[in-house]
Amino acid sequence: MAVMATSTTCFFLLASWLCLCSHARVPPSLRSNATAGDELALLSVKSMLRSNDSLDSWNTSSHFCSWPGVFCGSRHPDRVVALRMPAFNLSGRISPSLGNLSFLRELDLRDNLIAGEIPPELGCSSST
Helix, strand or coil: CHHHHHHHHHHHHHHHHHHHHHHCCCCHHHCCHHHHHHHHHHHHHHHCEECCCCCCCCCCCCCHHHCCCEEECCCCCCCEEEEECCCCCCEEECCHHHHHCCCCCEEECCCCEEECCCCHHHCCCCCC
């Protein structure tokens, strides 16, 4: 009987520990390559745009899913699925690094001063 109680207690402690670990924030150095890739792509986007403080919080001190205009998925919570930045007072060019956001399904940059062509890395093709 004591063995069964001990194994039940061990199982409960292990399950509790796993539950706690699954909700713990993962430091940037231990994130998956895909997640780190999304963050790097967004930082590249920021580097090619100028804004009046709209993108100041886009830095590694907070998780990129909490950055203004960045929306991550419900099925893949650490992957960017939408960038909604209408009227963010942005100017510059669209970074080809957006093509590295493999889960991106929505890009809204209207009412900004974006110049240049849409990079082919975004998978947009034009017929002539």
